[in-house]
Amino acid sequence: MKIGILGGGQLARMLALAGYPLGLQCVVLDPSADACAAQVADLIQADYNDQAALHELAEQVDVVTFEFENIPAQSLNYLLENYPVYPPPIALHTAQDRLNEKNLFRQLQIPVPEFVAIDRFEQLQQAIVRTGLPAVLKTRSMGYDGKGQIVLRHQNEMTQAWRQLGGRPLIIESLVGFDREVSIIAVRNRAGDIYYYPLSENTHYRGILHYAQSCPDDHLQARAQDYIKCILDELNYVGVLALELFDVNGELLANEIAPRVHNSGHWTIEGAEVSQFENHLRAILDLPLGDTQAVGFSAMVNFIGTMPETAIVLGDANVHLHDYSKAPRPGRKIGHATVRSETQMELSDALKNLITRASIVKQ
Template identity: 50%
Template sequence: MSRRLPVIGILGGGQLARMLALAATPLGVRCSVVDGSADACAGQIAPLRVADWRDLASMEQFAAAVDVVTFDFENVPAATAEWLRQRVPVYPSPEALAVAQDRVSEKALFRDIGLDTPAFAAVSTRAELDAAVARIGVPSILKTRRLGYDGKGQFRLRSGADVDAAWAALCAQATPHGLVLEAFVPFTRELSVIAVRGRDGGFRAWPLTQNWHHEGILALSFAPALVSAELAATALEKAQALAEKLDYVGVFALELFEHEGRLLGNEMAPRVHNSGHWTIEGAATSQFENHVRAVLGLPLGATALRAPSLMFNWIGVLPEPVAGALA
């Protein structure tokens, strides 16, 4: 008698969904992807449904065809994730997704688990921005509270003379979503913990990763990070506390700054993460395989380092003649 293979539904069809689908296949697991673009690259690997995530009729059909839902992009509407959870398990939870979508909620969570953050202030009006700059000082960074990633939705204030320009650049986001002013941190290192928590509460983390960014986009990652054993242990401890606080299921990244010998929380990503790509060849189990295992309730794989690993994040651009031929 044949047994139907489990199906993971993925909201988002980008490179991360593609790599999840590739990791799922050797486990006898299928993936189904929903994305707004017919060109979503995960569609080359898994069945692709082209639909808006807010199209509930399409989401109803999607939910009926999968066993569990996850996502490869944190800006999936939390309301859609909650609506789907009434029909099929969703991991990570809509609550975890909602926290990660709001920079102020995220920083409040970090402080709740004993992880310091740069000084920050919520801003929704020009008067609040002026007050925040007076309190936090410059240099500082004005950011959108929501929908910012890879350096988007940010304006760096180097002096008080930049306040007008910062407000002009981002004020359109102040009313619908709000802004946040953060103190600029002259950090020693950028670090990330890539970790996974299973449906049974089991927790594993890969060795701490050190990252370098260029123009707001990850350029290079190295594991294990060149930090003390004590600092690495503290980073993993905070990641586990975060996972427990959120009752998290799946892989996530906790991004950190090392500043004057201590750790500051920067942000979290409720999904597999670019700074964890090295785990594909560099660890006993990749972040992608362990995310598949976690959301299906399978035993988690070992996260031990195979060898020190270096990852370059090269972003390709098609030459004009090739791009034109493919259009």
């Protein structure tokens, strides 16, 4: 069977790699000639709104999916008229706009940080009465890796923030003083069965995910599962979905969803019975889902901007390296490594060690 993927980055690459043992092949559509998934899948090099290219992709596959969140709505609608597309485009539509996303959480009675939609400068003053300060002003769409966001700590920072972000639909949210950030990843099939991965605890640096750890048996697992189940069922979702959450004194506040495989679930390749990538393929192809249970304790470290020396990363026998073969560029995710241990204690040491070794970059 063949899968068409809109987007040819590392997520598509890892989906394609997960498909190989099952005899599955992927074709990716990406505007870039050096899309890193093209090393392990066929590439159609075209813009996301090139209808002839979308047609060419969809004609040669059994199902179309996406790894890139900013696919133009009309491209998805075009595909949907004629071909099976999973996850459902309504999920993408929701995730593309932070206001839709937050309204969905509210509708499903999932707690969220206080927020207000902002279209004009005058609304900001009013809004901070609700959100308080500090608050974070964000573009409603097209943001990723913390881009399009400004933290406001004082009233007098509003003019400057508006100068940078104004003119586009915005949202302002209370800046939550969280104890930790977690995410839950789940997979739902066409029959509505849902399998949940253990929570992942995520540490960001300058708005970008730095490392993530699996949390088997976390005390907030059940609550997170309830929340993501509501979203999956509401959207009649098929495939892998991630829900990012803030843990504030044991209460979970929803931040955002990602209607795709997620960076905080990369550890599932070695740290779960069946990875998020394989389970996404299984779900969209209507194959039986695989076990999501953790195998030991895992942590994943992102390589951002530069790749460390391969031999140094592999210096610990429990480390698994993933080099996406992308050109190094500041702020760009170009690889990751996962370390797995028998106990949480061993994992903490191994993670520290990995982070230290990963900071030794290739000369």
